[in-house]
Amino acid sequence: MPTIWAIFTPGLMMTKKQSITITKRKNKPVRFCREIKNYLMINQIIAEGVADAVKILYQADVSPQEVQIQKTRKEFEGDLTVVVFPFSRMGRKSPEAIGEQIGKFLQENLQEVGFFNVIKGFLNVSLKNNYWIDFLIEKLAEEKFGISEVQEGKPVVIEFSSPNTNKPLHLGHVRNILLGDSIASILEASGRKVARVNLVNDRGIHICKSMLAWQKWGEGTTPETADKKGDKFVGDYYVQFEKQKKLQVKQKMLEGYSEEEADRESQLMQDAREVLKKWEQGDPETRSLWSNMNEWVYLGFDETYKRIGAGFDKIYYESDTYLLGRELVKEGLERGILYEKEDGSIWCDLSDKKLSDKLLLRSDGTSVYMTQDLGTAQLRFDDYHPDKLLYVVGNEQNHHFDVLKAILQKLGKEYAKDIIHISYGMVELPHGKMKSREGTVVDADDLIDEMRETAAETTRALGKIEDFSEEEANRLFETIGLGALKYFILKVDPKKHMLFNPEESIQFDGNTGPFIQYTHARIRSLLRKAAERGFKAPYLENVHDFDLLHKERQILRLLHDFPEILQQAADTYSPALVANYVYELVKEYNGFYQDTPVLREEDENKIRFRLALSEFTARIVKSAMQLLGIEVPERM
RNA sequence: GGUCGCGUAGCUCAGCUGGAUAGAGCAACGGCCUUCUAAGCCGUCGGUCGCAGGUUCGAAUCCUGCCGCGAUCACCA
Numbered sequence: 001m002p003t004i005w006a007i008f009t010p011g012l013m014m015t016k017k018q019s020i021t022i023t024k025r026k027n028k029p030v031r032f033c034r035e036i037k038n039y040l041m042i043n044q045i046i047a048e049g050v051a052d053a054v055k056i057l058y059q060a061d062v063s064p065q066e067v068q069i070q071k072t073r074k075e076f077e078g079d080l081t082v083v084v085f086p087f088s089r090m091g092r093k094s095p096e097a098i099g100e101q102i103g104k105f106l107q108e109n110l111q112e113v114g115f116f117n118v119i120k121g122f123l124n125v126s127l128k129n130n131y132w133i134d135f136l137i138e139k140l141a142e143e144k145f146g147i148s149e150v151q152e153g154k155p156v157v158i159e160f161s162s163p164n165t166n167k168p169l170h171l172g173h174v175r176n177i178l179l180g181d182s183i184a185s186i187l188e189a190s191g192r193k194v195a196r197v198n199l200v201n202d203r204g205i206h207i208c209k210s211m212l213a214w215q216k217w218g219e220g221t222t223p224e225t226a227d228k229k230g231d232k233f234v235g236d237y238y239v240q241f242e243k244q245k246k247l248q249v250k251q252k253m254l255e256g257y258s259e260e261e262a263d264r265e266s267q268l269m270q271d272a273r274e275v276l277k278k279w280e281q282g283d284p285e286t287r288s289l290w291s292n293m294n295e296w297v298y299l300g301f302d303e304t305y306k307r308i309g310a311g312f313d314k315i316y317y318e319s320d321t322y323l324l325g326r327e328l329v330k331e332g333l334e335r336g337i338l339y340e341k342e343d344g345s346i347w348c349d350l351s352d353k354k355l356s357d358k359l360l361l362r363s364d365g366t367s368v369y370m371t372q373d374l375g376t377a378q379l380r381f382d383d384y385h386p387d388k389l390l391y392v393v394g395n396e397q398n399h400h401f402d403v404l405k406a407i408l409q410k411l412g413k414e415y416a417k418d419i420i421h422i423s424y425g426m427v428e429l430p431h432g433k434m435k436s437r438e439g440t441v442v443d444a445d446d447l448i449d450e451m452r453e454t455a456a457e458t459t460r461a462l463g464k465i466e467d468f469s470e471e472e473a474n475r476l477f478e479t480i481g482l483g484a485l486k487y488f489i490l491k492v493d494p495k496k497h498m499l500f501n502p503e504e505s506i507q508f509d510g511n512t513g514p515f516i517q518y519t520h521a522r523i524r525s526l527l528r529k530a531a532e533r534g535f536k537a538p539y540l541e542n543v544h545d546f547d548l549l550h551k552e553r554q555i556l557r558l559l560h561d562f563p564e565i566l567q568q569a570a571d572t573y574s575p576a577l578v579a580n581y582v583y584e585l586v587k588e589y590n591g592f593y594q595d596t597p598v599l600r601e602e603d604e605n606k607i608r609f610r611l612a613l614s615e616f617t618a619r620i621v622k623s624a625m626q627l628l629g630i631e632v633p634e635r636m
Numbered sequence: 637g638g639u640c641g642c643g644u645a646g647c648u649c650a651g652c653u654g655g656a657u658a659g660a661g662c663a664a665c666g667g668c669c670u671u672c673u674a675a676g677c678c679g680u681c682g683g684u685c686g687c688a689g690g691u692u693c694g695a696a697u698c699c700u701g702c703c704g705c706g707a708u709c710a711c712c713a
Contacts (some may be wrong), residue, residue, distance in 0.1 A: 042655095073656070082656060085693070095693095121693090163713080182689060204713070225647090318713095345711070354639085363710045367712050398640065399708050426707085462675065477664065480675090496642075497706075508675050511649080514708040520676045525674050580650060580660090587660085594668095594677040617665065636675080 040209070042560075043069050043080070045112060046125060052080055053105035060090035060209035068284075071557070078124030079557060085121040096408040098351040107338055108153050130545045131463035132556045133609070136541050139559075140616050146563035147623060153242055155193040157384050158422075160392035161310070162199045165297040166206040166238045168231040169304050171442040171500060172434065174392070175427050175489050179312040179630065182490055182575040184597070185627045191247040192572035195384055197378065198312045202294050203319040206238065208275040211289050213237035213244075223296050229445065232298030234293050239436075244268060290572060304444055308482070309629050312384075318378065326373025331361045332411050353406045360407075373404055381415045388418045390573070394494070422573050425497035427489075442500070452481030454506040455514070476633055480514050482545065487513030490628050491579040511583050513630055516621060519586040520632040522593065523618040530599060530611050539612040543605050555613060556564045558585045561619050575628055582624040589617050 047064035054062045068086070072078035084099045087598020091098045100117035106113045106125060107419060114128035115147040139145045163169060164419045169177075184194045214237045223233040252262035278286040305311065329346055332338040338360065340350050346361040358373050380389060391401065401421035408416035426433065456477040459465055465473045488505040492498045508514035548556070561581070569577040598610040622632050 068655080070655085076656080081656090085655075089695085120656060201713070206713085343711095356668075359711055364711090366711085368711065372713090394707095395641075396707055400713095402640090464673080464675080496649090499648065501648075504662070507662070512661085514674085514675060515661095518673080520674055522676085529672060576650090583660085584650095590676060591678090592674080594674095597672075601673050607674095636673085 003054055012566060019050050036365075036523050037298065038452045042112065042127070045110060045429075046080055046082065046106065046386070047554040049110045049113075050102055052109070053102045054087055054090060056091040056102055056482075057105065058087070060087075062087070062090075071561075072124050074554075076119065076122075077472065078125050079127045079553075080125045081626050082123040082125065083102075083121060083571045084118075084123050088121070099123040104619065121609065129548050132548060132553060132560075133543065133545065135560060136556060136612055136616060137538075137543070138542065139281060140538050140612055144623065145559075145620065146566050147189045150188055151191045153193060154387035155195045155384055156187055156390060157195045157197055157380055157386040157390045158187070158390040159197050159199055159380075161305075161312075162201065162393070163301065164201045165231075165234070165294050166208055166210045167235045167436070168229075169301065169444040170434065171427050171444065171447060174308070174444050174447065174485075175424060176392055176394070177291075177308055177310050177423055177497070177574065178486055178489050179422070179494055181308075181388070182572050182578075182628050183392070185629065186566065186573075186575060186578065189623075189627055190567055192387075192570070195313045195573055196282075196311065197316060197380070198313045199316045199318065199321075201280065202319045203317075203322060204288075205272060205276055207234075207290065208272045208279065209241040209268075210234050211286075211293055213271050214293065223299070228301040229303065230296030230298070231304075232445075233300070235295050237307060241268060241272070245365070275463070286308060307448060308444075316379075318372070321370050321376045321379060323367070323381055325360065325371035325373070326375070328374050328378060328411060329367075336410075337410050348407050348410060350403065350406050350410075355403055355406055358403050358407065370400070370404065370407070373400075375486065377404070377408060377415070377419065378413070381413075386415075386418065388420055389415065390420050390421045394423065395425055397421070398423055408475065412531070420573075424494040427498055427500050429502050437439040448485065449479065450481075450502075451485045451506055452477050455480035455508075458508055459636070467634075479631045479633050480517060480636065482510070483513035483517050483625075483632075484508065485513075486630050487516065487579060490575045491583070493576045494574055494589075512539050514636075516582055516625065517630070517632050518636055519590055520625075521634060521636040522613045522617055523589070523621075524634045526593075526598060526614055527611065530607075533599065535608065535611055537612075537615060539608040539615070543612075545607050546605065546609075549592075549596060551588065551596065552610070554588050555585070555592055555617060558588055559620055560617055562624070578624050578627050582621055582628075585617065585624075586621060590612075 044064060045068040050067045051062045054060050064367070066086070068082070068083040070081050072081045082099075082102065084095050084102060087098050087102070088095045096118055099121065103116035103118060103125065107116055112127050113125055114130050115126040115596070118165075119122050142496050144573075158180060159437075161173060161177050163173060180196070184196050187194050191595070212577075214234075217240060218237065223230040226233055228236075243581060245266055248266040248268055249259065249262040253259060259267065271620070275286060279290060289577055329338060332348070333340060333346055335429065340346050341363075343363040344365075345359060345363040348358045348360055350357060357366055358370060360374075361367055377389065380386070398421065401419070401423075405419050407417050428434075429440060429442070432438070456473075458478060459473075465476065468476065469594045484506055489498070489500075492513065499546055558581075565577055565581045569575060596610065598607060598614065601607045601610065626630050
């Protein structure tokens, strides 16, 4: 289904008068009534007009969905382009001649159509000026153009972030969080009810390592006494554990052990496993230390989440969920869907799905990661009865999710089909992947600090904040720093690997967050000046039909596209579409701003129109940036 | 080795549900501030869309093969 049609969803379509009087089957020209209010329909109107033209002119049946319509490319005159190659057979004429005939038909029968031209097999249709002006007048009156009200009903549950509690958040998590949060916002803006959930991996050998290290070398310190962020504090003990273990492993290897054996048999590993065992047995002292250390980590994480601007409706903890899934497995075994090996381990045969068999319970009855994930999927289903279960998880787990879905399907879970793995690519650094062992991990907090610092330096150097209070200035630095970071990450297609070049990420020129923020601030400044001169929204009471400048029309076309872009972004879970769209819009506006007077214009109607256009642009920029979790300042 | 993904300008990325002369930004070079914020605008330079076939009126886009890069194929999570 082409995305153009996908926008006609209940939340968006037919908001006002349903006054289209298209008569597809009758053999007479089609008329549209004057008050067509839904501008999203224009593609359909043209498509149906073309279908009628073909029917009447060439006695051939073409469904409107088959009519290929695209936006007219910049270098040609027109708004919408109909591809007429497919009709040249029906009319038994050259594409040019067909284009001329259909164009003429549209011009005569559709009141929206002003002019047209034909180049090769392309029919470029220009809509009338007042179509665009009416569009602006009407949509300016709407509070949130393109943004749908959230509909009640089954929610979409989206899991993201999903950290381990033994280490602070890093750049990889940042991409995850930004994607998750933005996709959630985009879905909400498209009318979906959304629940944001986090699954915290708070148990297991990794946190036991931190615990052990703290017991051994911590000397009773806490994040407060050490004056350190809680997640950093706990992370440091994890690092220390690994460091000490490495020494032991080296020693063992000298004694002739293989690396793997040496690791397993090292004293520290043995002790860590002992801590894990105690934890599992519910040893009070171990449990208490565990919950203390995790609390520290959460305080640290919360700070980072808050700064990034991400929040969750519900947080799941693996300590609560790690035993789930066994019931499902046992049930599956009883129903003969799963099978047991001689050693007592339980497996799922997936040969019919072209996957290898998957272990679900070890011979000692303990579960594996997959078992747990089956359980949490079921839990989440029971909690929400969701429409969809989304997981924002890196693409290294593609196979895991294929298997997860396959097993749930075998177990007869209807919701298996609603599980969607939003798989995103790795973040790479200029010198390769992030490796904690090599100290090339980019810490999330440090990263944000650096972005902010650079924003502050640049802003000061440009002399932009002379009349700002200190508080205002600090707020602006944070806004710009975060804007740069978020935009840099979100503008690339989630599915693809991305290269994070620190130097490029803090550039503020060109296709960057600050560039977009700047344009917004500039427009707001213009509007403030206008207000001083007595121009107030909605500006357009008595504006009548007049010639639109090329650039004005280009901007209107882009603004007009916003709902469609939003819908596409929601359908494909891609904030990048929104990012690229808003950049394009802002670039176009800047071109207009550069050489078109607004307040310096003499004709008051033009002033009013341009103010309205500017206001509307600022509003869409703000809306779009909000979907990316990026704030736009009033001044910068 | 099997499976999946990726390969577009010096660099980072758009475009990929087939359509016009493949677009942006950065970098380089050259212009534009006594006029609404120059974090801006305009211009120049830069491409055998990894390679080879195929389908089509038309292929960066779809199909096949090859080359290169990555992920994955755990009784790790």
